[in-house]
Amino acid sequence: MPTLNKGGAGGNLGVDFVAKSAGDGYTIGLQTVSLAINPGLTPKMPYDTLKDLAPIGMIASSQHVLVTGANFPAKDLAELVKMAKAKPGSLSYGSAGPGSTFHMSAELLKAVAGISVLHIPYRGGGPALIDTISGQVDMSFPVLAAAVPHIQAGKLKALGVTGTKRSPLLPNVPTIAEAGVPKYSFETWFMLFAPASTPKPIIDKLNAGLRQVLESPAVKERMAKDGFEATPSTPAEARVRLEKELLMWAKLTKERGITAE
Template sequence: MRKKVARLVTLALSVCALATGAAMAQPYPARPVRLIVPFPPAGATDVLGRAIAQKLSEGLGQPVLVENRPGAGSTIGSDQVAKAAPDGYTLLLASGSLAIAANLYGKLGFDVIKSFTPVSLVGHVPHMLVVNPSVPANSVKELIALAKSRPGQLSAASQGNGTLSHLELEMFKEAAGVDILHVPYKGSNNVMPDLLAGNVSVFFDSVPSSMPLVKNGKLKALGVVGAKRLPTSPDIPTLAEAGLPGFEVKNWFALLAPAGTPKEIVQVLNAQVQKAVAAPDLAERMASQGVVLEASTPVQLAALVKTDVAKWGKVVKDANVRMN
């Protein structure tokens, strides 16, 4: 009887081993993939995430399902991915906000650099410096001169303490050596009425949000916060060209996987992102949303994240930025 039981146990273990081996031998992906977007639906990150998910679904041959997990400067959704199994079935559409959050929140429960495996950049949204038309400055140099002549009197809006628009302002103040009053709001939609009314004078905003107002004369664009001029508005200089050498911010979006994700899976995902951003239909669609599609190698993305974490850490510390 004991020999019979032993044979049955051995047979069962053999079957399990064969099943496990067969499962492991299945090419990735063998089931649907989750893409966590750490922001609410309908925002820029969500729109990009769903567009990329569609292209990845086509390339991978499996559904890529978007799940919104907003909150705490993108850290809630990011934490979920950081703690997920490193098997390529849970991914994160991260943004530059994650590098900022690394310096604003004391206890994240994960490490922005060590808890993720970089896959690829996906794109970026250019920002620019805009002012109310009543501001007597038509260039960055004139704005700096004006601010120096009126220390503490010019006001600049932001989307809230610790947001990208706030830290861009702090970088500008430090680089230009000026004193400008920071007025935090709760989101860009709350900023615009006061900016257009002249209740605040200066704002660092995304190009898609402000450009229509610039074109109809309701705002003045003084400079682009990036390495290059905008192809659609080549007359607007970069801030570096306008008198602040080295002033550059990249509001990036990227695909990250949990730390420890196998290189083979990362290579598959990277190849599909490269293919997606090269698709003319997606590029055209995202351009209408103000997103510039851009892929990268995992190594390039890792370097960008590391550089941004260090850069924003210095800005946060020097400006003594605190959360609301």
């Protein structure tokens, strides 16, 4: 299958390309949770997520992890929240840039925990992680695969993973909900989709092929090594999740005045 990487605008250009393609089953798209986040960040979207796209199915999900430098004074999330509430705006977190999953996972924590932490955007997750290790910023929310080697080397302190259950890569690290912010949950997911004009029989055939791949033990094992969990679904289940998260992120971005700039 030829792959066309159309980057730019947080993935919006690639999604728009798929949305405006023929619904013949030969042009399909893959996007992350940004598919649900971006409409809340961008006032004028080039497409309507629900009207112009037909979800084929979920592919996988992965977690981020809240980390601090090894010498950061808080030993756990409860202490970090206490510090943030005692001196609002005194702590900082680094992200991979405005609108990134690093950014939005942190903004969700700020909203749910009721804390004020300064956002320092970087040009990518790598520089943000490096400055977290050095203490230039107090914390960040990297993906598991990027953070685990530094955590194991003692360069970073893991205070909580963002999902609803602990990660096999960090079994001794609690979820953020376990660690004291019970209503918090964030996952980066991946979805396959087609133009809305694609006939249902084609969508169903593509979904069947996707589910067959995701049920493969070899595929599951390869994903797990990088902190991903295969999450096969029906097209209807994928649409329900997309609808739910579109509403959630639209509400959060509006309330907190978050944009892609």
